[in-house]
Amino acid sequence: xxxxxxxxxxxxxxxxxxxxxxxxxxxxxxxxxxxxxxxxxxxxxxxxxxxxxxxxxxxxxxxxxxxxxxxxxxxxxxxxxxxxxxxxxxxxxxxxxxxxxxxxxxxxxxxxxxxxxxxxx
Amino acid sequence: xxxxxxxxxxxxxxxxxxxxxxxxxxxxxxxxxxxxxxxxxxxxxxxxxxxxxxxxxxxxxxxxxxxxxxxxxxxxxxxxxxxxxxxxxxxxxxxxxxxxxxxxxxxxxxxxxxxxxxxxxxxxxxxxxxxxxxxxxxxxxxxxxxxxxxxxxxxxxxxxxxxxxxxxxxxxxxxxxxxxxxxxxxxxxxxxxxxxxxxxxxxxxxxxxxxxxxxxxxxxxxxxxxxxxxxxxxxxxxxxxxxxxxxxxxxxxxxxxxxxx
Numbered sequence: 001x002x003x004x005x006x007x008x009x010x011x012x013x014x015x016x017x018x019x020x021x022x023x024x025x026x027x028x029x030x031x032x033x034x035x036x037x038x039x040x041x042x043x044x045x046x047x048x049x050x051x052x053x054x055x056x057x058x059x060x061x062x063x064x065x066x067x068x069x070x071x072x073x074x075x076x077x078x079x080x081x082x083x084x085x086x087x088x089x090x091x092x093x094x095x096x097x098x099x100x101x102x103x104x105x106x107x108x109x110x111x112x113x114x115x116x117x118x119x120x121x
Numbered sequence: 122x123x124x125x126x127x128x129x130x131x132x133x134x135x136x137x138x139x140x141x142x143x144x145x146x147x148x149x150x151x152x153x154x155x156x157x158x159x160x161x162x163x164x165x166x167x168x169x170x171x172x173x174x175x176x177x178x179x180x181x182x183x184x185x186x187x188x189x190x191x192x193x194x195x196x197x198x199x200x201x202x203x204x205x206x207x208x209x210x211x212x213x214x215x216x217x218x219x220x221x222x223x224x225x226x227x228x229x230x231x232x233x234x235x236x237x238x239x240x241x242x243x244x245x246x247x248x249x250x251x252x253x254x255x256x257x258x259x260x261x262x263x264x265x266x267x268x269x270x271x272x273x274x275x276x277x278x279x280x281x282x283x284x285x286x287x288x289x290x291x292x293x294x295x296x297x298x299x300x301x302x303x304x305x306x307x308x309x310x311x312x313x314x315x316x317x318x319x320x321x322x323x324x325x326x327x328x329x330x331x332x333x334x335x336x337x338x339x340x341x342x343x344x345x346x347x348x349x350x351x352x353x354x355x356x357x358x359x360x361x362x363x364x365x366x367x368x369x370x371x372x373x374x375x376x377x378x379x380x381x382x
Contacts, residue, residue, distance in 0.1 A: 031151050032158045049182025050152035051140075055189055058148065083151060 007093040010063075011101055016056040019046055021065065021087065021095035028069045028086035031057070057085065065091030125172045126160045133157075133179070139187045141194040200263065204370045207260030211363025214253010215356040221246040222342060222352015248292050250356070255284040257363040261328070264366050269325060273318040277332075280311025305339075312336040327365070334358050 013021070023029060023037035034057075035048050048056075060066050069084040087095070109115045133156045137149045156179065163171030225243050258281045266274045287304030290296045316332030319325045335358045342351035 031155045035155060035159070047178055049179050049186065050155045051182045051186025051190075053155065054148040054152050055144075055186050058144070081150075082154065 007090065007097040008101075010094055011098055013094070013098045014056070015046065016048060016052050017060055017065075018095065018098050019048070020053070020056055020060065021091055021098075024066060024085060024087045025092070025095060028071075028084045030082040030084050032082075034085070060091070061085075064088055065094055125169045126157070126164050129160050129172055129176065130157045136183060139183070141190050143194065144190045201370050204260050204264045205367055207256040207263070208363040208367035208370065210253050211257020211260055212253070212360050212367070214250045214255075214257060215359030215361075215363065217246050217250035217253060218356035218359060219353050220356075221250060222349050222356060225352065226349035248288060250359075251284055251288050253363075254359050255281060255288065257359055257366070258284065260366045261362060264370055265325075265328065269319065269322060273315045273322070273325075276311050276314040276318060278311075280308050280315060283308030283311050305343075309336045309340050312339070328362075331358055331362050331365075335362070 019038040019042065020034055022041060023034045029037060031050070031053055035050075035053055038046050038048050057066070061068070065088060066085045067088050069086045071084065106115060110117060130153065134153050137145055137152060140149070156175070159175050159179075160172050163175050165171075167174065221243055224246070258277065262274070262277055262281065266277055283304050283306070285304075286307060287301045290300040290304055312332045313336035316329045316334075316336060319329035319332065322329070335355060338351045338355035338358060341347050342355055344351075
């Protein structure tokens with residue numbers, strides 16, 4: 001699939017898409033693994049239901065941001081029927097661009113004293 | 122596993138029928154597994170109350186995602202139907218151009234070596250064919266151009282605008298010949314640049330060849346002596362472009378494109 005070269009053209013991402021990409025940023029995961037990781041990184045504030053999770057997975061798969069992994073875990077350790085997903089190179093660029101956009105917003109909020117300044121080490 | 126977990130999993134499995142069938146076939150088993158795992162974990166930590174908590178989060182998710190998926194499915198189906206109608210119109214348009222090319226080069230019966238038939242008599246065929254061409258190009262734009270880079274998408278739109286311009290100039294507003302020529306050259310240049318820009322795209326090379334051929338043949342069949350040859354070839358190219366779109370849209374019946382590793 002031909003991708004536009006600029007990942008920023010997709011921003012801002014929906015919260016569900018961003019959290020799923022973020023959950024897959026360091027390793028491939030199955031659906032329930034993504035759901036648990038999203039709950040963990042958002043301190044339990046974001047809980048993706050199965051419908052939102054797989055509706056978003058369907059769309060970002062079609063956009064080429066993630067792909068299904070061929071590799072299956074050891075059947076003794078996990079259910080080999082589960083599908084595992086991982087970020088594509090382009091998906092990595094998209095999530096990085098969104099993270100930078102959010103970081104700039106936090107910086108702006110900090111200059112307006114809406115967010116406490118981080119203590120320097 | 123608690124009875125509340127297995128009962129909940131069965132009920133959720135039944136509720137999955139609310140999703141569009143394609144979505145359910147693709148992801149239903151996974152969703153049921155995720156729901157079962159959530160119930161199982163909550164049951165381990167909080168007992169039956171934990172399972173009730175899972176339901177409290179799942180029901181709103183179910184309501185919103187079922188309506189989202191149906192809306193997308195309906196939109197996709199309407200778009201696919203439109204693309205098929207446009208592709209069929211393109212095939213008819215190509216056939217009309219072939220007829221135009223052949224008939225315009227026939228000499229009147231009993232006059233060997235006589236003048237070619239006056240094309241004015243046949244212009245209806247040409248313009249209906251051009252309308253079919255516009256439909257076919259719009260079908261390509263809606264079906265395939267979304268996967269192209271921006272420049273060839275824009276030149277395809279320019280090409281489409283050129284056909285609409287020449288058709289409107291002649292058939293609707295009955296302006297002079299040069300206004301028609303302006304629109305026709307816009308179409309041909311748009312098609313030519315679409316083809317040239319698509320050469321760089323390895324997944325769209327068949328479109329590159331077709332658009333370049335379309336531009337060249339539609340240019341050449343303006344010359345009376347070559348009309349039979351290039352009218353027929355241009356008609357065939359329009360048919361092939363539209364048939365590719367139709368065939369690809371029919372193949373999508375089985376489901377949206379899913380990237381696999």
